Amino acid sequence: MAKVKYYYDSETLSYKKIERKKGRRLGIAFLSILGVFLAAFVLVVIYLNLPQIETPKEKALKRELENMQLQYGILNRKMDQIQDVLGNIEDRDNNIYRLYFESNPIPEEQRRAGFGGINRYRNLEGYDNSKIIVETTQRMDILTKQLVVQSKSLDEITDLAKEKEQLLAAIPAIQPVKNEELKRIASGYGWRTDPFTKVKKYHYGMDFSAPRGTPVYATGDGRIERADNRSTGYGNHIRIDHGYGYVSLYAHLYKYNVRVGQRVKRGDVIGFVGSTGRSEAPHLHYEIYKDEERINPINFYYGNLSPAEYDQVLAKAQQENQSMD
Structure with a gap:
């Protein structure tokens, strides 16, 4: 009331x-x-009009936002460093590794390809800091894709290296008879005088004059394809299938040191110098086939000869003298 x-x-x-x-x-x-x-x-x-007046919650959110912006800045600087390192690897990949292994470089558009189609970042839009979040996420995705492309490329380079290593080990690359065990290089590849008919005849290999029983070495890794005397004129002979289209032949042997089907390494003793078959004196007749075509063995002695020794062998092999078979 x-x-x-x-x-x-x-x-x-x-x-x-x-x-x-x-x-x-x-x-x-x-x-x-x-x-x-x-x-x-x-x-x-x-x-x-007095922004300094903030509630404790606002102050905490503001600090969290500033820390997030700082962390995104640090993350982008780290991605700059990663991009520089990746760019260096990509350059070596295209201009060194792939060039060495004779492989085509990866196209730049394949390395730098983005992501087409739908908007992958729609769920990140609509916020105060959406731009920095979207740009950083997009950059991270592209960087990840580039790393995947480079990783696959390095896997391919590894396979090429293994294959190249096998190829280099397989290619005939040394003399089948050591220099210190040679009497002389009797005849080279080309037109030579036949020792029996005394007429010019094409000589498809090189003759290494050496005492009977001198070791004969495999000139590259491979599998013994033949070790018999069932080929006209060659007498006891060995054929090594090196793969990659290469076959080496060693004729007029005194005896074998291998059997058919055996795997051999470069430098293994496979037989001994003799004078079987159509031979004038103890020597090794040596031939190289590439894709079933006989080629000049003089180009395949880089594995154990110095430049000076190779020049001497080359000069002797080019003399149009008489062959020994």
Whole structure:
């Protein structure tokens, strides 16, 4: 119940009841409400114009955001370093490794290809820092793809290296008779005088004059394809299949040191010099086949001769003298 208020009237010398006017009461109420709104507005304006006034939660979120931006910056700098290293590897891959192994370089458009089709980053959009997040994620995806391409390339290079190593081990690359065990290089590849008919005849190999029983060495890794005397003129002879189209032949042997089907390594003793078959004196007749065509063996002695020794062998092999078979 509202309190009734009175006032003292000096004329009538009595107390009279204070009557409140309706309009005044409404005005007071309106002014009170307006004051509240004005106070709230002033507080909002002050709050918005004084950013240093932050709640503890806002301060924590702000620190977290600044740390995230810092970490994204560090991540991008690390990706710059990774990109530099990857670029160096890609350059060596194309211009050294693949060049050495005679393989086509990886096209630049294949290395730098992006991601087409649908927007892969839609779920990262719509936030205050969406740009830095999308750009970093996209860059990471492209870098990952480049690493996958390079990894597959290095796997291929490894396979090529293994194959190249096998090829280099298989190609005939040394003299079948050591220099210190030679009497002389009797005849080379080309037109020579036949020792029996005394007419010019094409000589398809090289003759190494050496005492009977001198060791004969495999000139490359391979498998013994033949070890018999069933080929006209060659007498006891050995053929090694080196793979990659290469076959080496060793003729007029005194005896064998291998059997058919046996695997041999370069430098293994496979037989001994003799004078069997169509031979004038003890010597080794040596031939090389490439894709079933006989080629000049002089090009295959780089494995155990110095440049000076090779020049001497080359000079002797080019003399148009008489062959020994």
